[in-house]
Amino acid sequence: MTTLTTGSSARRRLLLASDRSDRSGDLGAILQRVGDVDTTLTSEIPDTPAGRFAGIVVDINLRSAESVLRVRDKLCAEAYRSVPRLFVLADALHHGSMQAWALGATDTISRPFDAQAILQRIRSAFPGDDGRDAAASTKALNRGIAAAHAVLVKIFERLPAGVPLAFSDVLEAEREILRAIKRSSLRDWLAAVGRHHDHSYRHCLFVTGFAAAFAQRLGMREDDQRRLTRAALLHDVGKAFIPVAILDKPGKLSNEEKNEIRRHPRLGYEALLQQGGFPPEMLDVVLHHHELLDGSGYPDGLRGDQISDIVRLTTIVDIHAALIEQRAYRLPFTHAKSFAMMEEMSDKLDQHLLQAFRPVALGC
Template identity: 40%
Template sequence: MLVHFVTDEPAKIPAVRAMLEPRFHVVPQLLGGNDTAIGPSHVLMVDADLRKSVCVEQIRLVFRELNCIVEKLFIVRNQVRSMVAQAHALGATAVVSRPREVIVKLAQIELAKRASQADGVAGASPEVTDSAAAFASMFSAVRHGKAINLSDAEYATSQVVNSIAQNGLTAWLDNVRRYHEGTFQHCLLVTGVAVSFALDTGFAGPDVARLGLAATLHDIGKARIALSILDKPGRLDPAEEETMRRHPVIGYELLRDIARVSPEILDGVRHHHEYLDGSGYPDGLKAPEISDLVRRVAWTENWRTHWSRRSGTWLCGREGSQFVSRPD
């Protein structure tokens, strides 16, 4: 179960992870920081000083962004009356004071969630939730200056492969769109499209995993881009566009010193915005310089032009991924 932990003190994060993981997957968000909310988690857990008005306002902003999460668990040590009242005013569904109570309450929520799924209540698929959690873990690591755990990317990719192999691409797209938005939605969609294309065109298992991993990691550089740019609703101005165009190189630099990241994957991350005519970025590569894997990752970026939702099939065959032109 995914727990989105919101706090005003970075020092609280390791203790919460030690207490809850691996049973629960903890995604931390520091109030006032630049963390990306992954939405929706199963539980929002808050441990902050509710006597400070700035913390209260920042919590309201987080809740506004993640308003679809029903369970809101607040930790108020010593049950300070004013803080308990403030927690309920913010929409707390439970207020606890001791670590043991946190674990018990989360276990109760987990049991209720499983029961609702058994009764057929709609919700995000486990594969979508787990993949989103892995993406969140990677983005959080980058934003906090820590090394990326490649196991997160490999796990996310395996979950996408399993889901699409069992249920198909249309179900994946519907689930991701219903429960996620923004950068995480884009990453989940592109990875799903890459995996589906590989499966549907008969790639061998290792090749499916390789293309899926490249798609999973292709936008990791965006974790270093300000949210004001990533989430801007309108058109980016020239300076913002220039900043955004740096994300392939940023991603490449984040991954190049990780031993298990192959040169092929690094190539996909750095060059997924290159075009055959040399008009892409960051290196202005032309057709002979663009590898097959790069072409396929770039192709999935413009996947909407290649997929028929009505028929659930690709509008072009295996050769379609060999052509990378500017999207219309």
């Protein structure tokens, strides 16, 4: 085992377990910036880490059954149960990501490495002991929610009054939102939103938080994370054109009111299309986030391959957010109950993506 020391300023002790000795050196150098790093082969992961490490970073070939079993034997032991673990993905392929979450990943990072992004992940997943990280996380969280809220104000208060919403309005917000989720946590995001927002704002902020966390859990490239986050933030833009009396009605909606609500995807799509400048995938999400794979959704009754991946992702986080929210006519469902209900939706949702969402949904 090799110990890389950063000196007395180190706030963490990290374990880097690797079966890629020829490729993990660059990662070790990045990790040194935030703590002391012990490196080891996966075959030599210590049996009793408790109290010794703030977290473990695992860099293995996730397609190797031997490597996976070796790590699983260690990390599934009781001694590692509470130790955060960050996995390195060699690429963005679905198999590697799913294998990492099956091994209990707290978070994932991907090659090629972005040093600043990795440091943010480490600070979030493996907190230091001097309180400075907590203050930084709180600041990032507040800035992220404020940025998202500012976009929602433009949507729900200014757009109906004829003030255009520009794509540039969303770009800065998405950066702050992703930074907030990385530096704090989805749980913190949901708690803060729940304390300070209600009705349509709360739902949009919940969906946005879940989408950002889901994208990060899947190990998406930064650009793809931003695409999903911005789409989630604007998915309900059409509700700006639905009467507030219907949106905030303290009870169940009548059939006529339900039909009015069902107009919001088309209204939002047409508004953004008319203004121009919004990417096609964002327009796709705005128009189709209520479509279901069996063709029973709206407004176009799409089915199967007619529904894009980014829409499938947004639909999952949209439904989960709606189920865990408190409504005037029912108490909120727990995260576990919501996820079980979505599993029962069977061929209406992409079940492979839903299972990938499990650690996000149940980790709250």
